[in-house]
Amino acid sequence: MQAQETALKGCFILEPRVFKDDRGYFFESFNQKTFEELVGQPVHFVQDNQSFSQYGVIRGIHFQKGAHAQAKLVRVLEGEVLDVAVDLREGSPTYGQHVAVKLNAENNRQLFVPRGFGHGFSVLSETAVFAYKCDNYYHKASEGGIVYNDPTLAIDWGIPEEKIQVSEKDLVLEHFKN
Structure with missing residues (x-):
């Protein structure tokens, strides 16, 4: 496995x-020892999650706050997504910036999203099966989020506006400035 920061x-x-x-x-999709050597820090994953979505779905931007913050290792088992990580670490030189990476069942890429980041993805294929590991358990009272179309972040999700599908919960998330 190779890693690119x-x-x-x-x-x-x-x-x-x-x-x-x-x-x-x-291919070996995960090896604890190799993973920690590549990312340069110990990470102990405790939960695996999986979702199925159709074209145009945007999930996110989600995060867990405080002691319940989560690092994630994400990948696509079927289809293609545009995966987005947003740096929410106050004081970070890249605070408020994001990266977007295409993950699909052909390139087998994974994205490691450390604690202190927001995370979301859009589905670019007809359907997609998305899987991820978390290093902390979900805690409802600690969940937070930023609305997908936040003007400050200006994320291009790769989906025409009329085709975007977002949950009611995600439509009322906060703006980045808040």
């Missing part, structure tokens, strides 16, 4: 070594 310190694109032949392919 994004423009946001601590946020990494991980690319596995894929072994292909006429039968198909094999």
Whole structure:
């Protein structure tokens, strides 16, 4: 596996070594020791989540606050998404900046989103199965979010406005300035 740090310190694109032949392919999607060596910090994942979405769905931008903050290791099992990480670490030189990475079932890329970041994705294919590991348990009272179309962040989700699908809960999230 190889890791490439994004423009946001601590946020990494991980690319596995894929072994292909006429039968198909094999790759190691996660190895604790290798992962920690690549990202340069210990991370202990405690929860795996999975979602299925259709074209145009935007999920996020979500985060957990305080002692319940979560780091995530995200990937796509089927389809393609535009995955977005937003630096919410006050005092960080990249505070308020974001990275967007296409993850799909063909490139097998993963994105490590450290604690202190917001996270979301848009579905670019007809459907997508999205999976991620978290290093802390979900805590409802600690959840937060930023509305997907926040003008300060100006994220291009790669979906025409008339095709965007967002949950009622995500439509009423706060703006970044708040």
